Amino acid sequence: MSDGEKNGRWLGWTMGLVLLGLLIPVAGTAMVRRLANTDVVQQVMIRRVLQDDRSGLFEDGRLHVFTLGTGSPQLGGTRMPVATAVIAGDEFLILDAGEGASRTIGELRLPIERITAVFITHWHSDHFAGLGQILNQSWNANRSHEVQIHGPVGVERVVDGLASIYRDDIAYRSAGEVERHNPDWALGRPITIQIPDGQPGRVVFERNGVVVKAFYVDHGHVTPAYGYRVEYNGKSVVVSGDTIVSPKTMAAAQGCDLLVHEAVNVRLMTNAATVLREMGQPAEADRVEGVIRYHADTLGVAKLATEADVAQLVLSHIIPDASNPFFESLFLDGMDQHFAGTIVLASDGQHFAL
Secondary structure, eight states, X not given: OOHHHHHHTGGGHHHHHHHHHHHHHHHOOHHHHHHHTSHHHHHHHHHHHHHOOOGGGGTSSOOEEEEEEOBOSOTTOSSOBOEEEEEETTEEEEEEEOTTHHHHHHHTTOOGGGOOEEEOOOOOGGGTTTHHHHHHHHHHTTOOSOOEEEESTTHHHHHHHHHHHTHHHHHHHHHSSSOOOOGGGSSOEEEEOOOOTTOXXXXXXXXXXXXXXXXXXXXXXXXXXXXXXXXXXXEEEEEOOSOXXXXXXXXXXXXXXXXXXXXXXXXXXXHHHHHHHHTTOHHHHHHHHHHHHTXXXXXXXXXXXXXXXXXXXXXXXXXXXOOSHHHHHHHHTTGGGTOOSEEEEOOTTEEEEO
């Protein structure tokens, strides 16, 4: 590991101390407390954390998918807003960047300074509110290369906005006594995705054996909205973005090894709208019913996965939040009647290796 990578994860050593803190109450002995309070033991734990850089993910020839966030804009849910990471070859890609994505990257101990490109599906805030922190945290971790930021029309405006928001932070961290990061790498280079009329999709990124294709999805009045298909070494993952069950997504997902698709349980949401009206909250009931109209029902997603010959289906952008095993069972109810493959109701931080 380079000195830059070590310095870039300077907070990582604290995890070793956390492990010590867990050890003490379990053992509960004065001897363990004394042992844990020695410099030698603390340094051993710190070294163990710093040496675990997970570089093997870039070198094993597999396509790795991590669900950084699997939730919706719903406040108080158990899931962070939607974000997915893909590591393949020498590329570290982020597909959508919901709030908290950088925190999950840290919890998974993925090398954030190695992020190479970000792909935003559309400009709903829960899909890009974490973009600033992904760029800033990766730069603070001594990222010394450009990050490409791909997205629909508007991506240049968003990056310009981040430059304004982070202006003072960039100045401080570029000229401080401790921090002297290169300001050239502080943000990223916006790249607008435009797909010609009549064309279902096109390649928007190709490097180190990794190919990313963008395709149109149907997210109601939110347009353009895209999904992405990532291919590497004979394997593929498709991330739907926000969409109804659409022939466009079905075409893009044909034969993929892993389909990460948004999912709404219409029955649960319809019952929620009924209760809200009974409680005298018609405006909130209308909002719930509106969500149904431009998102994908679980049963429809299961049928799509079958028709597209998908190997494995992963549900993300979960609406409503399935917060315990009982509600998870309700959320998945009936899907196995339409798709015989593996169905995973994803949680934040899951890892799939293809």
